[in-house]
Amino acid sequence: LFAAVEMAPRDPILGLNEQFNADTNPAKVNLGVGVYYDDKGKLPLLRCVAEAEALMQAAAKPRGYLPIDGIAAYDKAVQGLVFGADSAVLAEGRVATVQALGGTGGLKIGADFLKRLNPNAQVLISDPSWENHRALFTNAGFAVATYPYYDAAQRGINFEAMLAALQAAAAGTIVVLHACCHNPTGYDLSPAQWSQVVDTVKARGLVAFLDMAYQGFGEGIAEDGAVIQQCLAAGLDFFVSTSFSKSFSLYGERVGALSVVCGSSAEAGKVLSQLKIVIRTNYSNPPTHGAQVVAHVLSTPALRAMWEEELAGMRVRIREMRQALVAELKAAGVSQDLSFVTRQKGMFSYSGLSAAQMQRLRSEFGVYGVDSGRICVAALNSRNLKSVAAAMAAVIKG
Numbered sequence: 001l002f003a004a005v006e007m008a009p010r011d012p013i014l015g016l017n018e019q020f021n022a023d024t025n026p027a028k029v030n031l032g033v034g035v036y037y038d039d040k041g042k043l044p045l046l047r048c049v050a051e052a053e054a055l056m057q058a059a060a061k062p063r064g065y066l067p068i069d070g071i072a073a074y075d076k077a078v079q080g081l082v083f084g085a086d087s088a089v090l091a092e093g094r095v096a097t098v099q100a101l102g103g104t105g106g107l108k109i110g111a112d113f114l115k116r117l118n119p120n121a122q123v124l125i126s127d128p129s130w131e132n133h134r135a136l137f138t139n140a141g142f143a144v145a146t147y148p149y150y151d152a153a154q155r156g157i158n159f160e161a162m163l164a165a166l167q168a169a170a171a172g173t174i175v176v177l178h179a180c181c182h183n184p185t186g187y188d189l190s191p192a193q194w195s196q197v198v199d200t201v202k203a204r205g206l207v208a209f210l211d212m213a214y215q216g217f218g219e220g221i222a223e224d225g226a227v228i229q230q231c232l233a234a235g236l237d238f239f240v241s242t243s244f245s246k247s248f249s250l251y252g253e254r255v256g257a258l259s260v261v262c263g264s265s266a267e268a269g270k271v272l273s274q275l276k277i278v279i280r281t282n283y284s285n286p287p288t289h290g291a292q293v294v295a296h297v298l299s300t301p302a303l304r305a306m307w308e309e310e311l312a313g314m315r316v317r318i319r320e321m322r323q324a325l326v327a328e329l330k331a332a333g334v335s336q337d338l339s340f341v342t343r344q345k346g347m348f349s350y351s352g353l354s355a356a357q358m359q360r361l362r363s364e365f366g367v368y369g370v371d372s373g374r375i376c377v378a379a380l381n382s383r384n385l386k387s388v389a390a391a392m393a394a395v396i397k398g
């Protein structure tokens with residue numbers, strides 16, 4: 001039966017982790033990861049999460065099946081966070097939201113639904129993008145192409161080329177957009193640029209699919225969701241996937257959502273019924289624990305305030321690490337303009353280093369990043385910063 005099965009290619013980042021684990025260099029540092037570590041280099045357990053779990057434990061309940069679309073209070077809390085609790089679109093019942101298995105699950109439910117709705121649509125993702133975007137939409141049956149994004153020479157975004165590609169896209173094209181904290185580059189559009197993108201999506205009849213995996217990691221919860229308000233103001237029908245993996249440090253609980261903004265509450269009801277079929281035929285219904293924690297935190301004022309503070313703490317620490325990295329690189333004699341490092345948002349930085357320089361970082365210094373030049377700034381801390389900067393300076397200076 002399996003004689004013809006070929007070995008699938010390894011996930012490049014997992015391969016990097018294996019190489020890191022096997023490295024005997026005591027000073028090794030893993031910047032290839034896509035998770036936030038605290039200043040001690042540990043994955044944090046947020047206090048708001050621990051307190052919500054203690055409350056849940058004290059009033060432990062049996063675990064029946066959840067509804068197909070998940071915990072109602074969770075879906076409502078997600079809507080409040082993504083669209084604003086007082087948003088007219090919520091009062092009008094125009095948003096269909098379902099609990100999903102992380103942000104990936106939200107993307108996949110949306111992709112499967114879109115495949116039924118518009119099977120011949122093309123999907124456009126940014127160049128480069130989170131690698132799973134391409135794989136996920138391809139596996140859902142779509143032809144996936146890219147729109148220009150990263151501009152290596154400018155250390156930023158090639159916005160004119162991005163806009164031109166969107167203007168040239170056929171009506172119905174699904175455009176996957178990183179709402180904030182672009183993975184892998186760290187470069188986000190300005191509000192004025194977003195406005196042009198939203199106008200183009202509207203004028204060309206494109207379908208915006210916003211991937212919001214890092215809300216609160218860039219500038220703040222509302223600031224990072226600003227593009228959502230622009231889409232609402234333009235009257236678009238659009239998709240938003242949400243992930244709480246990073247913002248709640250709940251990676252392994254698989255807590256996310258998909259929201260679809262529709263033209264009327266009647267449409268939203270029909271869309272919800274279709275999303276439920278996608279879920280029902282994939283995994284029937286979602287798990288309870290993580291979503292219950294998030295719903296609890298978001299809807300309990302004291303816990304919510306605690307979460308916002310803890311999230312701000314993660315955001316500020318990342319920003320401090322960016323500034324400190326620049327300062328250390330300068331102190332180590334790197335003379336080139338490094339201001340791009342502090343212009344970038346979120347966990348990642350496209351360092352501008354070549355594949356050869358990234359390989360040298362690994363082999364000579366035990367500093368592991370991705371060959372594209374991507375490093376995880378959220379894995380820097382006050383103990384490893386100096387050695388990482390010294391290693392980077394050495395390979396930059398040649």
Ligand code: PMP
Nearest residue numbers: 034102103104130183213243245
């Ligand atoms: N989208 C982007 C841009 C991401 O970076 C990630 C996670 N690395 C996801 C989606 C998936 O998030 P989750 O782990 O919640 O599935």
